[in-house]
Amino acid sequence: MRVQAIDHVALLPLYLAAGAAVLALFAGRAAKGCMMIGLTAAAVAALWVGGGEDRSTFAVGTWHSFVADDAAMGAAALFAGLSVLVAAVSGRQSGEYWFLLAVSAAGGITLAGARDLITLIVALETLTVPLYVLVTKPGRDGAEAGVTFLIASIASSATALMGAAFLYAAAGTLHLEGLAAGLAGADPALVAAGAALLLGGFAFKLAAAPLHAWAPLVLERAPLPIATYLASASKLGGAIAIIWVVFFGLEAGAGTATGIVVAALSVASIAIGNLGALVQRRTVPLLAWSGIAHAGYALAPLAVVTTATGREDAPAAASAALAYAVFFVLLEAGAFASLTAVRPAWTSDRAAGVEALAVGEHATGERRDEIAIGERRTPLEGLKTGGPQGSDLKASAGNIPVQGSGEGGAIAELSGLWRSAPLPASLFLFSVIGLAGLPPALAGTFAKVAILEVLASSALWLAVIVAAGAVLGLAYYLPLARTVLLGRGPSTAKGRFAIALAAVGLALLAMTLAPQVVLDFTAVSR
Structure with a gap:
């Protein structure tokens, strides 16, 4: 044997x-x-x-x-x-x-x-399945986030498995290196269907449009630390799965079909993500919608496999896509981590807050009266948003915590953050400016330059769309940064997790000063 x-x-x-x-x-x-x-x-x-x-x-x-x-x-x-x-x-x-x-x-x-479809899909599910539990927190909102993420993930997994089955039928193997050779003489319709289904299933994980609808809702209602993980590690998993499949498996034998699918996902994500972010007034939904646009930027270099020039530069395209994904997820992690540090550690939904006040050992009659009149009193709204007044209410309700981290709140609540919590505010500003692709946060600038360099020589029309999307992103990133830096609101947030935030800040600073280290590690070759 x-x-x-x-x-x-x-x-x-x-x-x-x-x-x-x-x-x-x-x-x-x-x-x-x-x-x-x-x-x-x-x-x-x-x-x-x-x-x-x-x-x-x-x-x-x-x-x-x-x-x-x-x-x-x-x-x-x-x-x-x-x-x-x-x-x-x-x-x-x-x-x-x-x-x-x-x-x-x-x-x-x-x-x-992973270098075969079975290992790739099983690994992606192992990355995702624990999050079904972690995104759910007590209350109706948490349950809705968990169910939404569960249904979206199951649908994406089934779609990806169907695509893998089609490709196996066409090529006779599930190894990515074998697909590159086996698909060349296969039935074009079967190959196109398999590529579309497989990439569509993986696009759910990356929250690429039009398969993006779960992301804003789940990130808004999940505990903020888990929203940090979803916006960074989970999306990195989706990006890597697509890059590996396109570059190692589909580029040679299914280049045209693959390029069309990836180009459609990229353009749709850039357009829908930016337009969705423009109308947001809450912090986490804005970051979630902008993350959809960034998914489109990361996918853009992979679309050049439709062209002869792009196929010659396939390693450079795959490397640019991976480098952009790495820069993007680190900036997203910095933004969400700093937001987590300044939001309350314990929150609840409206029903849980009412129950806590009703049974709290120190809940006074006056406080219960405030609950009874509901929407007309500020303390209940503070309880819902996890603001300072809500924290006072919960303290007066016997300090009964409900496990889970608070949602991100409104953008206006970050006004004055620079004065009350300078370390989280600095990291948040650096991350937001980097996502916008502006100096001094040059990590985001290098990421966009890497993909534009690839697109300029093989898909100029897509380079124009990427550049236009980046310019449109300034319309919501700059006001967000201005609110934190120049806002005069009475923010009372106090930063936590100083060591973790400092570590992320140093990592982002290192990427800005030495981007070549990231570019070297993300260089993809067969």
Whole structure:
């Protein structure tokens, strides 16, 4: 009996992430520390493996199901690092919370090295399934967010699996390297259907239009630390899945069909995301809609496989798409993490707040009267939005906490944040300016330059759309930054999680000063 050789060094980051999940499940009060230490070790191991020679394992002939090259290990380290960041800004949670977060990180690390459709889809589901629970918090809004995300994810998974089945029928293999050769002589209609379904299923994870509807609602109503994870690690998973499939599997044998699908997703995302963000008055929905536009920017370089020139520059296109995804998710993580730091740690929906006040040991008759008249009194509105008055109300209600982090509130509530919480405000400003692609946050500038450089030589029309979308984005990013920096409202928010925010800020600063490090690690090659 022949036994398949396994390169355990290539799998070391995955082993450490899985070990962190197991420890978090059984470590009790030490679960958070075990999870963070384990995932930090996984990130360091990924960088160490990526710094050496390329490795691969689970071979079928010359094809491999898992590859540990620079791009894969860089992405694996980023998955682990984002999970540690989310853990750092999550406060106190139960052991199951840390277990689910570590399992999701292990799925992301597996996804980074996946080179066949089964491994890719299973890894993407491992990244996503724990979030079904994590996005749900007590109350009607939390339940709606959880159900919406569950239904969208199931639909996307079924769509992707159907596409994988079509491609397997056309090529006779599920290995991405095998698809590149097997699809060349296959039935064009079957190949086109398979490519469209597979990429459409993955586009749900990236929240690319027209498959985006779940993102604004779920990010608004999920706990803010989990919204941070959804906006960064989860979207990075969707981006990597699409990049790997297009570059390693579909570009050679299904270039035209793939390019048409990706171009449609890109243009729709840029248009719908920017228009949706323009009308938002709340912080998280604005970031969610703008994230849809950024998904379109990340997909744009992959659309050049429709052209002869683009096919010659396919490695540069895939590298530009991955680099943009990395820059984007780190900036999104910075924005959401800083927002988490200045919002209340405990919130509830209206019903839970009323119940807490009704049974609170210190709830006075005057406070209950305020609840009775509902919409006409400010304290109840403060309770709903998690504002300072709402915090006072909950304190007077016996300080009964409801697990889950508060939603992001209105943009106007950030007015004056620069004076009351300078560290979170600085990180938020840097992230927002970077997402807008403006200096001094040059990380976003380098990201856009990378994709425009690819598009300018092979798809000029798409470069024009990307540039127009970036200009349109200034219409909502600059007022948001102005509110934080120049607003004169009486913001009373106090920043938390200083160490985590400082770490993210240093990472963004390093990307601005040395973007070539990111570009080197995101260089994709066959």
